[in-house]
Amino acid sequence: MKKNIHVVGAVIFRDNKILCAQRGTKKSLPLLWEFPGGKIEKGEKPEDALKREIHEEMRCSIEIGEKIEYTIHEYSFGIVHLTTYECKLIEGEPELTEHEAIKWLSPEELPTLEWAPADIPAIEKIAKVYA
Known part of the structure; x- marks a missing residue:
């Protein structure tokens, strides 16, 4: 049985543009694009996980707004439950660390x-709501 993996993604807006991040070559789904974020740790709230992940991965701070989308997608390595949130940068510039x-x-x-396939429903919704 495949394991459930709960992750969060930040749809970071600035000047009517959205931050897109390309996965590293050594990660699963190499070189596919995603909204930055990561796994929710046990006992962690999704919003806290997102702030932590963005700080760790991109060395910047965000303010989290409304939930955009919740998607479940089955990959070969597990079942990903992705929740994306509308966010804005409040401190720092995103850096490439991962x-x-x-x-x-x-x-x-x-x-x-x-x-990445799990991100596509959020992209479709963003195209309708924010375009």
């Missing part, structure tokens, strides 16, 4: 990247 690249794109430009 990701291969980052881009700031408008909502309309998001579908031009090759996304």
Whole structure:
């Protein structure tokens, strides 16, 4: 039986653009694009996990707003439960520590990247709501 993996993703807005992050070559789903974030630790609230992950991965701080989407996607390595949140940068500039690249794109430009499958429902919703 596949394990359930609960993760959070930050849809970080700045100047009507959204931060997109490309997964590293040594990660699962190498070089696919995602909203930055990570696993929720046992006993951790999703919002706290997201703040922690963004601080660890990108060396910046965010303010978390409304939930955008909740998606369940089955991969070969497990069943990912992804919750994405609308966020904004409040301190620092995103740095590459674990990701291969980052881009700031408008909502309309998001579908031009090759996304991790679990992120696609959020992209579709963003295109409708924020474009």
